[in-house]
Amino acid sequence: MTVVEGWRPVPARSDAARSAVARDADAALTALYSEHYRSLVRLAALLLDDIGLCEEVVQDAYIRVHGAWGRLQDRDKALAYLRQTVVNLARSTLRRRLVALKHAPKPMPDAASAEEGAYSLVERAAVVQALRELPRRQREAVVLRYYADMSEADAAAVMGCSVGSVKAYTSRGLAALSGKLEGLR
Amino acid sequence: MSSGLEPEELTRLLRAAVEPVRASPDALHRIRAGVERRRWWRLPLMATGGVAMAALIVLAIVAVRPKSSNQQVVEPAAPPLVSSVLSETSRPATPSTGGSGGSNGGNGVPGSTRPPRATSSPSVAATTPPSTVSPSSPPASSTPGPGGSGAADLPTPVTRPAGASDVDGDGIGDQVRVNETTSKIEVTLSRSGRTTSVDLPGLQLPTVHAVVDANVDGFAEILVRTATRDGIEEYTMLRYAARDVLAPVTLGPGVRLSAGQRDNAGFGFGCDETGMRLVAGTSSTVGTDFQVVTTPLQLTLEGLVTAGQGTTTQMPASGANSQFRASCGVFS
Numbered sequence: 001m002t003v004v005e006g007w008r009p010v011p012a013r014s015d016a017a018r019s020a021v022a023r024d025a026d027a028a029l030t031a032l033y034s035e036h037y038r039s040l041v042r043l044a045a046l047l048l049d050d051i052g053l054c055e056e057v058v059q060d061a062y063i064r065v066h067g068a069w070g071r072l073q074d075r076d077k078a079l080a081y082l083r084q085t086v087v088n089l090a091r092s093t094l095r096r097r098l099v100a101l102k103h104a105p106k107p108m109p110d111a112a113s114a115e116e117g118a119y120s121l122v123e124r125a126a127v128v129q130a131l132r133e134l135p136r137r138q139r140e141a142v143v144l145r146y147y148a149d150m151s152e153a154d155a156a157a158v159m160g161c162s163v164g165s166v167k168a169y170t171s172r173g174l175a176a177l178s179g180k181l182e183g184l185r
Numbered sequence: 186m187s188s189g190l191e192p193e194e195l196t197r198l199l200r201a202a203v204e205p206v207r208a209s210p211d212a213l214h215r216i217r218a219g220v221e222r223r224r225w226w227r228l229p230l231m232a233t234g235g236v237a238m239a240a241l242i243v244l245a246i247v248a249v250r251p252k253s254s255n256q257q258v259v260e261p262a263a264p265p266l267v268s269s270v271l272s273e274t275s276r277p278a279t280p281s282t283g284g285s286g287g288s289n290g291g292n293g294v295p296g297s298t299r300p301p302r303a304t305s306s307p308s309v310a311a312t313t314p315p316s317t318v319s320p321s322s323p324p325a326s327s328t329p330g331p332g333g334s335g336a337a338d339l340p341t342p343v344t345r346p347a348g349a350s351d352v353d354g355d356g357i358g359d360q361v362r363v364n365e366t367t368s369k370i371e372v373t374l375s376r377s378g379r380t381t382s383v384d385l386p387g388l389q390l391p392t393v394h395a396v397v398d399a400n401v402d403g404f405a406e407i408l409v410r411t412a413t414r415d416g417i418e419e420y421t422m423l424r425y426a427a428r429d430v431l432a433p434v435t436l437g438p439g440v441r442l443s444a445g446q447r448d449n450a451g452f453g454f455g456c457d458e459t460g461m462r463l464v465a466g467t468s469s470t471v472g473t474d475f476q477v478v479t480t481p482l483q484l485t486l487e488g489l490v491t492a493g494q495g496t497t498t499q500m501p502a503s504g505a506n507s508q509f510r511a512s513c514g515v516f517s
Contacts, residue, residue: 178190
């Protein structure tokens with residue numbers, strides 16, 4: 001896994017300090033959940049192909065961030081770490097297909113209205129199918145740049161590559177998507 | 186961008202594609218359950234890890250710990266090199282008295298590595314025949330004993346004082362000869378059968394030498410006359426320094442192994458069962474009484490040095506003449 005800046009080794013703590021960190025992590029977990037959970041699930045949905053798996057990946061990312069909360073030097077980078085963890089877990093899922101049914105029955109996501117849902121599902125199917133046909137790196141670059149609105153530098157940090165590579169992946173991915181989505185425009 | 190798909194349009198398409206995706210209502214509950222599960226898993230894992238680490242440390246300690254001492258050969262530290270110390274407790278006060286009067290000197294030089302012999306040693310040495318062999322001191326033993334060599338390489342002498350020509354202290358006389366061609370003193374040691382030699386540059390021929398246990402330590406020293414100038418004979422002393430090693434003795438400050446008389450000054454040295462002494466005499470005018478100073482000597486690590494203050498005796502010229510000679514062993 002790529003390491004996000006701002007992490008440091010775990011220093012020895014007293015029980016009281018550990019309790020304080022745990023309380024802090026619980027509060028931060030709730031705040032991060034309410035602010036970013038849905039967007040992160042949608043991010044995962046563009047990288048993966050199973051909504052259930054997307055949620056599982058994001059939940060796992062939240063659990064990891066909570067466990068590592070004491071080592072997070074810059075708490076403002078918690079979202080960046082969450083995103084990076086989501087991307088890495090999505091990679092792992094795609095590569096190994098190991099994350100499957102870890103927890104009990106996965107609920108279906110809340111559905112939109114029938115009309116809206118039908119339209120969205122058609123469009124989603126087209127763009128997502130086109131996205132899935134891209135190489136993994138290009139798909140990640142396109143999603144991080146154009147869905148998550150991340151800068152090239154941030155995307156490079158999350159992907160663990162150089163800014164130049166992100167530019168190249170994005171350009172190639174965009175060109176490939178243009179051809180595939182020509183009929184929808 | 187050259188393609189027809191604008192970034193803004195792609196962003197809109199992507200957001201629209203994932204718009205139907207909703208978070209499950211119990212997602213937070215699942216996350217908290219996962220956190221709790223992880224917390225409970227962590228405790229036994231950490232305990233197991235701690236136990237495994239402790240076991241590894243114990244195994245590492247056992248692996249690197251040195252073997253028990255009974256499986257190792259420990260060499261004892263070698264004591265410093267030899268020096269001979271003459272006992273001064275029974276040194277004669279003056280040569281003229283010839284008795285075994287009290288010592289006028291000190292009790293040995295501090296820092297000397299060889300302990301002085303017991304006070305009874307001279308009498309024991311005087312009454313013990315040279316051929317007597319100490320049952321507890323085999324000739325090959327390297328254990329330094331009282332009055333012995335004191336050096337790691339020196340064996341324990343068989344008798345004190347050493348027997349005739351017994352340089353290596355094994356109770357058997359050794360062959361000592363002067364090689365006039367090479368100006369060397371060569372000694373064939375009976376203990377090892379080897380021949381060792383010492384260079385004496387500037388050796389004046391003909392020469393004489395004596396083999397005598399001058400400091401009564403069980404190893405005979407070799408006194409060699411090296412030169413004769415203006416009626417004064419110069420001598421050098423060689424000693425058994427280590428196994429199969431013969432070495433010249435360094436003369437300390439104020440010590441000169443000379444014998445003879447010139448004008449109103451005379452020099453000499455001597456040795457007996459009590460040790461070695463240096464004699465120096467002066468007279469105000471030729472033929473009158475001499476003031477003779479007799480100084481005890483001791484053989485130490487540093488060489489042959491004086492041991493305490495000398496005793497001064499006034500004696501007539503006729504009597505003093507007998508003091509101004511090398512009276513230590515038999516020169517030949």
